[in-house]
Amino acid sequence: MTENTEHTPETPENQANETDAPAEANAPAPEKTAEDALAAAQAEIAELKDKLLRAVAETENLRRRAEREKQDATNYAVTAFARDLLPVSDNLRRALDSLPEDADGNETLKALVEGVEMTERELLNNFEKHGIRKVDPKGEKFDHNLHQAMFEIPNSGAEEGTVVQVMQVGYTLKERLLRPAMVGVAKGSAPEKQDHVDTTA
Template identity: 60%
Template sequence: MTRNPATDEPNPDMAAQMAAQEANEPAPLESGLEAQLGQVEAERNDLKDKLLRTLADMENLRRRTEREIADAKAYAVTSFARDLLGSADNLRRALESLPETARTEGEAALKALVEGVELTERELLKTLERHGVRRIDPHGEKFDPHLHQAMFEAPDAGIAKGLVSKVVQTGYKIGERVLRPALVGVSAGAPKAPSAEAGDTNTGH
């Protein structure tokens, strides 16, 4: 308690003034700064999170755009290439329709015609390959429903079960997509041998 220096007795007026001053003092500066600092940090974290999300979205957009551009370049000729497949098929049918003797023993004019058709077919296939179109000729390969379309299944002693035993029509791919599946026959394995009982019946025993 404040005392009067002259009498060393309590001074009630001075004590009252000091109490009034303490009551009117503002809140400590430290608490106000901490509150402001916490608000600034929260805003900074929010902006940082938004920035990271925006950067991630932009990166995904860039990758998607690059992929779409690459696909557009790779598959731009899809319709045109599909229209050319009929021409390639017709050239192959023309060559296969000729007997082997006509190719080896025929007249010079016929041999020249065959060579011209073969050359045209090779050039057409090379042109298709330059544009990413490749043949699917799966004879002897395992049947793949993503690349092949089974036309029939039949026993075949010369090839294992589940393998392509005959290619009815070659297929084509463009890039990683199937332009036309190969039409194939699938081996059912070697034919089953007649049973012993069936043999006895046929011989009359």
């Protein structure tokens, strides 16, 4: 017993369809035009240029930061040592301030005073050589960057906010504060309020 199978007769149209299908599937992609290639190349160049500029800028920033850190390390290497010497300067000044008024009459005491004064001057001169400067702000306007207010003095006769007493001098090291000056600040009385009189009538 044989099976009947339907057989489509071959026609010129069928043969054309069979040959056209694989041709469309294997058709090559359209070639890029010269304008497209140029645009792509320019875009790539712009991207690479941007990356290069960013890398150069970052390298320059790193170089500057390294130089700044090196300079800071050089300038402020003596910070801890300088702070340790500040009490020495304070004690020399206290010794001079505590001398009796008649010290000039005693030759032995006078020689001692001169020696202490010379020591203090030498110490302050060496401080100056290394960028350490004294902050003695009496009579100056209070500056919270350099001074530490310990108390206020009312009715001092000075303008409000003026340093009228220095309990302990401060010091700076180049651009940095080593120790703030401890001060008393003038406190002025608040101006009395005056009633506003309308003179326009």
